[in-house]
Amino acid sequence: MFDLKGKKALITGSTQGIGLAVAKAFSERGASVIIHGATSEEKCKKALAEANGTDFVICDLSDTNAANKIYEKTGDVDILVLNASIQYRTLWQDVPYDEFEKQMKVNVFSSLALIQKYQRAMVKNGWGRIITVGSVQQHRPNPAMPIYSASKCAQMSLVECLSKDLAPTGVTVNNISPGVIATPRNDAVLSDPEFYKNVMKKIPMAIPGHTDDCIGAFLLLASEEGKYITGADVKIDGGMSL
Numbered sequence: 001m002f003d004l005k006g007k008k009a010l011i012t013g014s015t016q017g018i019g020l021a022v023a024k025a026f027s028e029r030g031a032s033v034i035i036h037g038a039t040s041e042e043k044c045k046k047a048l049a050e051a052n053g054t055d056f057v058i059c060d061l062s063d064t065n066a067a068n069k070i071y072e073k074t075g076d077v078d079i080l081v082l083n084a085s086i087q088y089r090t091l092w093q094d095v096p097y098d099e100f101e102k103q104m105k106v107n108v109f110s111s112l113a114l115i116q117k118y119q120r121a122m123v124k125n126g127w128g129r130i131i132t133v134g135s136v137q138q139h140r141p142n143p144a145m146p147i148y149s150a151s152k153c154a155q156m157s158l159v160e161c162l163s164k165d166l167a168p169t170g171v172t173v174n175n176i177s178p179g180v181i182a183t184p185r186n187d188a189v190l191s192d193p194e195f196y197k198n199v200m201k202k203i204p205m206a207i208p209g210h211t212d213d214c215i216g217a218f219l220l221l222a223s224e225e226g227k228y229i230t231g232a233d234v235k236i237d238g239g240m241s242l
C-alpha cells in the first residue's frame with residue numbers, strides 16, 4: 001500500500017516541519033522528491049539530504065511570478081503538495097494592507113498559480129494528486145490571526161471548486177487541516193508554559209500532534225489508494241475543530 005515508486009513529487013515549504021516529514025515519507029515510499037524553500041540554499045540542501053530527495057528549488061511564494069519560476073526548474077510532477085504558508089498574529093482592527101496581501105499571495109494565490117501550472121501534465125497523463133495544507137483555523141476561527149484563517153478558508157474553497165472540475169480526469173484535489181503540530185513555526189509559543197496550558201485546553205486529546213501524525217493522511221491522498229477521494233478536507237487535530 002501507498003507505493004509511490006515512479007512518481008515525482010514537489011512539496012512546497014519542505015525545509016522543515018510538516019513539509020520535510022512529508023518529503024521523507026514520500027521518498028521512503030519510492031517517490032523522487034523535490035524540496036522547496038523560500039530563501040536559504042543551505043536549509044534546502046540539508047532537507048534534500050535528510051529526505052534523500054532528487055533536487056531543490058528556492059522561491060519566495062509572495063513573488064507573483066513564483067509558479068512560473070518553480071515550474072521552470074522542476075518540470076512536470078505527479079504529486080503536488082502545497083504546504084508552505086505564512087501567518088501574522090495581528091488583530092483584525094490593526095491588519096495593514098501589506099500583511100493582508102502577503103498572506104493571500106503566499107497562502108492562496110500561489111496555490112492557484114501552481115495548480116494551474118502543474119495540472120496540465122497530470123490531466124494529460126490521466127493521473128495526478130494535488131494536496132493543499134490548510135489549518136484547524138478553517139473550522140475554529142482564531143481572532144488573533146484573522147487573515148491567515150481567511151486565507152486557509154479561501155484555499156479550501158479553491159480545492160472544492162477545482163476538485164469538482166478535475167474529477168473526471170484522474171486528478172484528485174484534497175486539503176489536509178492540521179491542528180497544533182509541534183514544528184519550528186510554533187516552537188517558541190509552545191515552550192511558554194502558560195500558552196501551552198491554554199492551548200491544550202482547546203484540544204480534546206489535550207496534547208499537540210507531531211509531524212509523523214500527519215504522514216498517513218498525506219500518503220493516502222498521494223497514492224493509488226486515494227483515487228476515489230477528492231474535494232475532501234482531512235482534519236488532523238486531536239479533535240480541536242469539534
Ligand SMILES: NC(=O)c1ccc[n+]([C@@H]2O[C@H](COP(=O)([O-])OP(=O)(O)OC[C@H]3O[C@@H](n4cnc5c(N)ncnc54)[C@H](OP(=O)(O)O)[C@@H]3O)[C@@H](O)[C@H]2O)c1
Pocket residue numbers: 012013014015016017018019036037038039040043059060061062082083084085086106133134135136177178179180181182183184185186
Ligand atoms: N504547525 C502547526 O501547528 C500548523 C497548524 C495548522 C496548519 N499548519 C499548516 O501546515 C503547513 C506547514 O506548517 P509548519 O508548521 O510545518 O511550517 P514551518 O515549520 O513554519 O515551515 C514553513 C515552510 O514554508 C516555507 N515558507 C515560509 N514562507 C515562505 C514563503 N514566503 N515562500 C515560500 N516558502 C515559504 C519555509 O521555507 P524556509 O525554510 O525557506 O523559510 C518552510 O519550509 C502550513 O501551511 C501551515 O499553515 C501548521
